[in-house]
Amino acid sequence: MGGRPSAATRGAFAKSSFQSQLMGVAAFHNTARRSAILPPGPQRIIGTVNDPAPVPEPSSAHGSYHWSFERLLAAGLVPLIVTPFASGSLNPATDAILCSVLLLHSHMGFQSVVIDYIPQKTYPGLRKIFWWLLNAATVTVGVGLYEFETNDVGITEAVKRIWRA
Numbered sequence: 001m002g003g004r005p006s007a008a009t010r011g012a013f014a015k016s017s018f019q020s021q022l023m024g025v026a027a028f029h030n031t032a033r034r035s036a037i038l039p040p041g042p043q044r045i046i047g048t049v050n051d052p053a054p055v056p057e058p059s060s061a062h063g064s065y066h067w068s069f070e071r072l073l074a075a076g077l078v079p080l081i082v083t084p085f086a087s088g089s090l091n092p093a094t095d096a097i098l099c100s101v102l103l104l105h106s107h108m109g110f111q112s113v114v115i116d117y118i119p120q121k122t123y124p125g126l127r128k129i130f131w132w133l134l135n136a137a138t139v140t141v142g143v144g145l146y147e148f149e150t151n152d153v154g155i156t157e158a159v160k161r162i163w164r165a
Helices: 007-022 064-087 092-117 124-151 155-164
Strands: none
Touching (some): 064 092, 064 155, 092 124
């Protein structure tokens, strides 16, 4: 009749409602929904188990010289950023060197991201597209920085003005 449900009915209702709320949310639940995760890339097996692993051709551009050059650029950015602000003088040559080193540093960093996260074996076409997009973006930013340096106030003066604003 229209009264309150019995204790047994309330307990069963509360338990089923509670269980339905916990479905897929419990900590360390091993059957969680994975609809947001992308499917794995194409799986290819080349050769057999007994084939040796391919050894790449030695190249100093992809080894320690490349790593040393990256570290040299990263370390060189520190004095290039501090010098114009500490000395108080605006030198167009220092500004141009700062822009060049910053552009190279950014390009090499994004290049590492493409190398790390878009494997050549799995996604050769996608990697080539991202490689060309990175090169186009680097050229575009380089032209923009050149225009900003020659036709406007330059990056150091712009940072000074923004800092004082």
